[in-house]
Amino acid sequence: MPKWAGLLLALALLVLSGPLAAQKSAPYRYWEAEGDSLRRVLATQHQDTARLRTLQHLSDLDDYTAAADRKQKGRELVALTRRLRRPDAAAYRLLYSTWQRYGRNQHPALAIDSLRAAIDAFDRVGRPVPYLLSRVAWMFTQLKQQEERAAYFRTKLALYQSRGARENRTICHHALAGYYIRQGDYNQGISHYLRAASLAVPSLRHTYANELKVVGSTYADWGNPAKALHYLRQSLAVLATLPRHYGFDATTYAYRGVAQAYRQLHDYPAALRYANLALVGTPADTTRSYAAGVPANRAYALVLKSAVLLDMHRPAEAAPLLARAQHLGDSLRLAFYNSQGYFELDATWARYYTARAEPARAETAWLTAYRKARQSNIVPLRRAYLRELANHYDQRAQPALAARYYRAATALADTLEAAQGALHVANFEYEQVDQAQTARIARLRESQLQDAARARRQQTILWAVLGGAVLLLGLAGVLYFAFRRSERLTRLVTNQKQDLQSQRDQLDASLTELRATQAQLIQKEKMASLGELTAGIAHEIQNPLNFVNNFSEVSTELVAELKEAQAAGDAAEMAALADDLEQNLGKISHHGRRAAAIVKGMLEHSRTSTGERAPTNLNQLAEEHLRLAYQGLRAKDKTFNAALETHFAPDLPLVEAAGADLGRVLLNLFGNAFYAVQQRQQTGEAGYQPTVTVTTKQLHNQVEIRVADNGTGIPADIKAKIFQPFFTTKPTGEGTGLGLSLSHDIIAQGHGGTLSVESEPGQGTEFLISLPN
Numbered sequence: 001m002p003k004w005a006g007l008l009l010a011l012a013l014l015v016l017s018g019p020l021a022a023q024k025s026a027p028y029r030y031w032e033a034e035g036d037s038l039r040r041v042l043a044t045q046h047q048d049t050a051r052l053r054t055l056q057h058l059s060d061l062d063d064y065t066a067a068a069d070r071k072q073k074g075r076e077l078v079a080l081t082r083r084l085r086r087p088d089a090a091a092y093r094l095l096y097s098t099w100q101r102y103g104r105n106q107h108p109a110l111a112i113d114s115l116r117a118a119i120d121a122f123d124r125v126g127r128p129v130p131y132l133l134s135r136v137a138w139m140f141t142q143l144k145q146q147e148e149r150a151a152y153f154r155t156k157l158a159l160y161q162s163r164g165a166r167e168n169r170t171i172c173h174h175a176l177a178g179y180y181i182r183q184g185d186y187n188q189g190i191s192h193y194l195r196a197a198s199l200a201v202p203s204l205r206h207t208y209a210n211e212l213k214v215v216g217s218t219y220a221d222w223g224n225p226a227k228a229l230h231y232l233r234q235s236l237a238v239l240a241t242l243p244r245h246y247g248f249d250a251t252t253y254a255y256r257g258v259a260q261a262y263r264q265l266h267d268y269p270a271a272l273r274y275a276n277l278a279l280v281g282t283p284a285d286t287t288r289s290y291a292a293g294v295p296a297n298r299a300y301a302l303v304l305k306s307a308v309l310l311d312m313h314r315p316a317e318a319a320p321l322l323a324r325a326q327h328l329g330d331s332l333r334l335a336f337y338n339s340q341g342y343f344e345l346d347a348t349w350a351r352y353y354t355a356r357a358e359p360a361r362a363e364t365a366w367l368t369a370y371r372k373a374r375q376s377n378i379v380p381l382r383r384a385y386l387r388e389l390a391n392h393y394d395q396r397a398q399p400a401l402a403a404r405y406y407r408a409a410t411a412l413a414d415t416l417e418a419a420q421g422a423l424h425v426a427n428f429e430y431e432q433v434d435q436a437q438t439a440r441i442a443r444l445r446e447s448q449l450q451d452a453a454r455a456r457r458q459q460t461i462l463w464a465v466l467g468g469a470v471l472l473l474g475l476a477g478v479l480y481f482a483f484r485r486s487e488r489l490t491r492l493v494t495n496q497k498q499d500l501q502s503q504r505d506q507l508d509a510s511l512t513e514l515r516a517t518q519a520q521l522i523q524k525e526k527m528a529s530l531g532e533l534t535a536g537i538a539h540e541i542q543n544p545l546n547f548v549n550n551f552s553e554v555s556t557e558l559v560a561e562l563k564e565a566q567a568a569g570d571a572a573e574m575a576a577l578a579d580d581l582e583q584n585l586g587k588i589s590h591h592g593r594r595a596a597a598i599v600k601g602m603l604e605h606s607r608t609s610t611g612e613r614a615p616t617n618l619n620q621l622a623e624e625h626l627r628l629a630y631q632g633l634r635a636k637d638k639t640f641n642a643a644l645e646t647h648f649a650p651d652l653p654l655v656e657a658a659g660a661d662l663g664r665v666l667l668n669l670f671g672n673a674f675y676a677v678q679q680r681q682q683t684g685e686a687g688y689q690p691t692v693t694v695t696t697k698q699l700h701n702q703v704e705i706r707v708a709d710n711g712t713g714i715p716a717d718i719k720a721k722i723f724q725p726f727f728t729t730k731p732t733g734e735g736t737g738l739g740l741s742l743s744h745d746i747i748a749q750g751h752g753g754t755l756s757v758e759s760e761p762g763q764g765t766e767f768l769i770s771l772p773n
Contacts, residue, residue: 031167031204032243035061052080059092062131089440091121095132108139115139116152123159128167130204137175139714146377150179164314170199170207177214180592182337184379184412186222190215214452217257217341225261252297253340256304262503268312274370275305299328300340307348315355322349335690342381346372350388359396365391383412398504544591551591555584615654616662618719622648622694625663629670633678642690644675649696655703655771657751664757665743669767672739675730676711676765703773708766714759722757747771
């Protein structure tokens with residue numbers, strides 16, 4: 001959407017007095033406004049009342065760029081509401097005092113009471129706060145206070161029902177649904193999700209789509225795949241009509257639910273297709289906060305695809321996927337249960353070990369999965385894992401343990417089935433059907449009364465028979481034309497289905513071709529990095545080998561002279577030659593050890609990274625890779641020379657990092673720096689001296705690595721895109737555009753740091769790596 005369109009939309013919203021007024025004309029527009037558009041409008045406003053409306057809108061959406069943005073705008077909002085004597089001034093003061101004292105995520109135990117007090121203050125003035133209610137629900141979950149969560153939202157739901165607060169009721173039903181699902185009461189849980197969906201339709205369209213996909217996924221967990229597919233397809237259809245918020249693709253969760261439903265229907269090819277779809281999808285804007293959740297989504301999708309492959313008896317293909325999921329889960333510290341659902345990695349490992357006939361490892365994995373489900377109090381998974389343990393011990397001829405776990409599973413199953421019945425359909429759907437049937441009966445009765453009155457009027461007319469015959473003839477004609485129209489529509493629908501099938505086949509072929517191209521580009525980037533590294537190492541190891549050869553030749557000559565002195569009986573000459581020979585052998589040994597150290601470092605660098613972190617000396621790591629990158633370029637271009645400047649902090653502490661991954665990042669940055677100064681040198685600029693500078697520094701709780709060069713620099717329009725995958729400024733064949741993208745992912749997602757760039761065209765470029773210490 002162009003900037004002017006976003007500004008017009010935001011201005012149209014701000015003409016209104018707030019969320020309640022906005023919903024009277026276009027309910028969904030207020031809640032779907034983007035913070036960037038509102039911030040642009042705010043920058044043009046100078047009147048207090050206009051700025052207050054925009055600041056309130058941002059607060060309602062909770063759409064801030066960072067903690068500093070929230071703090072600055074929150075302080076102004078509190079000041080404006082106090083100055084203008086607004087009734088909600090106390091509520092905003094409580095809210096932003098809570099964020100300032102405790103933050104949004106750091107201290108839920110301390111912040112929850114203050115946030116609840118702020119919500120109560122907003123309730124007293126009648127302002128909807130769905131995002132704040134969602135935050136309170138998250139805090140209850142983090143504190144494992146499920147019963148308190150249920151009691152709080154039941155109380156709030158009763159209050160909002162009496163006032164008709166639609167958005168707040170939507171969040172209350174969603175929070176209560178999550179509570180019941182964790183207890184294994186799918187009936188109550190799905191009913192609350194459906195009530196939330198029905199309330200969200202007019203104003204919270206993204207929430208409506210989310211509720212539909214959660215209903216579908218929950219039906220899949222409950223064992224009703226037909227209902228699951230029904231709601232998941234509805235969700236995907238709704239999402240297709242909605243604009244992406246900052247380019248965020250919200251279909252991954254729905255695809256996972258569809259794959260689970262097809263697994264229950266034993267349609268494994270379809271399940272595998274949707275599991276693959278769940279693995280596709282990249283955020284359009286990697287600077288947004290939701291981009292950090294992409295690796296977590298990928299971990300869930302990898303576990304699901306592994307489970308489908310195990311269903312298809314293809315364990316060999318599942319093993320590497322499970323290993324990748326394990327690496328992501330460990331790196332991100334994924335909880336067993338969160339907003340993305342259940343992370344059933346241990347259970348999938350157990351199925352894999354069972355397929356590989358490794359009962360001991362399968363037993364350990366099943367016990368780990370059950371322990372996590374019990375600690376999280378996820379009743380349905382506890383029941384499922386108890387059954388799997390009972391089957392495992394029964395197959396291993398351990399009847400006592402099998403009976404123990406079977407009894408526990410049966411007790412949980414009886415409790416759940418007694419509470420919910422065996423049809424696996426939520427009561428809310430029965431209530432909806434009953435209401436629809438009642439309305440239909442009322443309409444039929446009204447129609448019958450109208451028909452009776454019409455019949456009495458017709459009986460008073462003498463020529464009623466003739467009129468009835470004409471009516472029958474007209475009805476026959478209408479039915480005939482309706483039948484012909486139905487045939488035309490049937491043919492049209494058939495043709496459209498054939499066209500859609502053909503288009504889908506073409507899209508599948510294009511997707512396969514794109515994946516193959518992507519794999520080739522990634523392999524090319526890896527081979528390019530390997531070539532640079534090999535060239536640098538070869539050049540580095542050549543020096544000690546030259547010394548060894550030279551001193552070996554000199555030593556050979558000394559031995560010959562020693563023999564001559566011995567034959568002549570010259571003892572003094574023999575002693576002098578022996579001393580020289582001893583010095584030569586010492587130098588040969590010294591340079592041999594140096595070559596061995598280089599080979600050892602090369603072997604350590606070539607090992608596949610496991611992602612495990614260890615205390616790392618950043619000064620040493622930077623110096624080694626700077627030398628390797630320089631020698632690699634010198635090996636390809638003997639005429640190239642550059643000044644290398646290092647400013648390493650002497651007291652720099654060790655940093656917990658994956659050394660191999662961080663080395664790849666440094667090698668890429670050094671290679672780009674040398675490429676930039678080489679390009680500027682080739683222009684023939686008078687007095688130019690290529691220089692690459694590396695600086696390390698400790699700053700508060702972070703460690704910085706700066707890589708600067710005085711090369712060609714980066715234009716402003718290109719600098720905004722350099723971290724995007726496949727974007728490169730190098731000529732065709734010299735770069736794949738993946739180096740900086742992968743480096744950004746390693747620093748931001750793998751180490752929790754930041755990678756940024758500053759550049760002046762024609763002056764040089766500086767990359768800054770910040771790592772937490």
